[in-house]
Amino acid sequence: MKKRKLGFLEIWNMSFGFLGIQFGFALQGGFMSRIFQTLGAEIDDIPILWIAAPLTGLLVQPIIGYMSDRTWHPRWGRRRPYFLIGAILSSLALLFVPHSSALWMAAGFLWILDASINISMEPFRALVADKLPKSQRSYGFVVQTLIIGVGTWVASSLPWMVSKLGVSDSAESGVIPMSVKVAFAIGAIVFLVTILYTVFTTSEYPPEDMEEFKKEKKKKNQFLPDIINNIGSMPSTMKKLGLIQFFSWFAFFTMWSMANPALTEHVYKTPAPIEANYNMDNSVEKSAFDTANTAFQKASNEVGSYMGIYGLSSMAFALILVLYTAKRRINRKYVHMTSLILGGIGFISMYVIPSPEYLALSFALIGFAWGSILSMPYAMLSSSVDPKKMGVIMGIFNMFIVIPQIIAAVGGINYVSSLLGEKTINAMLVAGSSLIIAGFCNFLITEKNAITYQSEAYEE
Structure with missing residues (x-):
């Protein structure tokens, strides 16, 4: 077609x-570790508490990709039903996450939230390849x-923004501040509306051969054999x-899980207070705990706000590429390599x-890597796969995203960081080194079509 x-x-x-x-992912990535720490998690336990996120991606995305490839509705199309189901579930999860009263509850809601977001996200990647000719793929992924x-940018700054409007950052021990609860509620609304x-x-294109499509649907479900076959025959690119x-994703998982504890401790000098170190029956010590906890929550707001800058710089990166790729070709390979090294x-x-303000520059550089990670690999991949299997291939490709995160969660971050010393900030050195290796x-x-696909304006 x-x-x-x-x-x-x-x-x-x-x-x-x-x-x-992205509102859902940014709130999850920027503030789940803060929620875990508020509920009493030790720093070394934070990565494993994040295990739900990559595990759900590993399970959900190939399944949703396979199912959406085999879906067609005259009104709702192929991918849009999954957008909608995922949005409803994600919005409900976002509302409940900050109201967790125990660590196990927050970890459980993270599992539900990430699974729900993945239901919506995977078909979005496939939709770009479904709708656009190859010459517009880079442009589409960059938009x-x-x-x-x-x-x-906006979601990462939400707790800071609502705090500036007068919503409290203070809370009792083990209670999530109201500023975080309001931010997650706003995120839930934005998720569903967008x-x-x-x-x-x-709208979506119907299957090219509707009769053949219907015959394929009637065949016995071959999900596992098809997944295994597609994994075995994946192209070299x-x-x-x-x-x-x-x-790349080992680095970013390290950031999402460890940036808040690392930066509040190393840069702001306001680590999360440990309740066991205070006599809460003593009014003086309780007051000291409350003061330290409020300082940690405010520093966490600022860390979240600075993290939002990587979204802002990725937006600038994408805007430049949108303007450029609308009429010209790019070398995806070197764009991606340079961006990842800058992020590292x-x-x-x-x-x-020397001071927190410089975090703006650090996260701005990280934003170049983030902007490239979200566009260049998918543009390179989509030029190398069968369009009829775009959903399942994108789902399988997600394995290369979630497996490094699982490895990081079950001990990879703690082990590699410990080789550099005991400081929590060493996790950011690990993230930087990993991103440079990726670059x-x-x-x-080396495949020509993956490296660049010439714009139709320049095609012969």
Whole structure:
């Protein structure tokens, strides 16, 4: 099927739901460790508490990709039903997460939240490949990245914003501050509204051969054999991108799980107070605990706000690429390599910055890597796979995202960080080194169509 080129507004509409998805991910990534610490988690236990996130991605995304490839409804299309189901579940989970009263409850809600977000997210990646001709793939994924950048920036700053409006950062021991609860409620609303916008403003192409499609649907479910077969026959470009993804996502999982404890301790000098170290029956010590806890919560707000800058710089990165790729081709390989190395430098710089304000520069550099991670690998991959299997391939590709996160969660971060010493900030050095390794792995990409696909304006 020859697909027509889409205008900017059409691409914007089909990607707008990612704003809500990123609200969910940014709130999860920026504040779940803070919630865990508030509920009494030790720093060394934080990565394993995050295990729910990558595990759900490993299970959910290939299943949803496979199911959406085999779905068609005359009104709702192929991917949009999954957007909607995921949005409803994610919004409910976002409302409940900050009201957790125990550590096990917060970890359970993280499991539900991440699974729900994944139901919406995976089909969005496939939708870009479904709707756009190859010459617009880079452009489409970059527009998606632009929207993700906006979501990351705003959502990461929400607790800080609502705190500035007078919502309290103070709370009793083991209670999540109201500023976080309000931020998550806003995120729930944005998630649902933006997904609904995409669902009602975007159409989808029907299967090219409807009769053949119906015959395939009637066949006995071959989910596991199909998944295993597609894993075994994945193109070489996908395998090479998988290695790059491994080191990239190990780095970002390290940031999401450890940046708040590392930066509040190393940069702000306000680590989360441990209740066991205070005699809460003594009014003086209880007051000291409350003061330390409020300082930690306020520092966490600022860390979250600075983390939002990586969304802002990824947005700027994406905007430049949108303007450039609209009419010109790019070398995806070198764009991705340079961006990842800059992000690695951003992480490493956190170890030596003299004051918190310099975190803005660190996260700005990280934003270049984030913007590239969300666009270049998918643009390179989509030029190398069968369009009929785009959903399941994107789901399998997600394995290269979640496996490094699982390894990081079950001890990878703690082990590698401990080789550098006992300081929590060493986790950011590990993240930086991992991202730089990912950058140099781009030299493995040699396939011409993956490296660059010439714009139709320049095609012969």
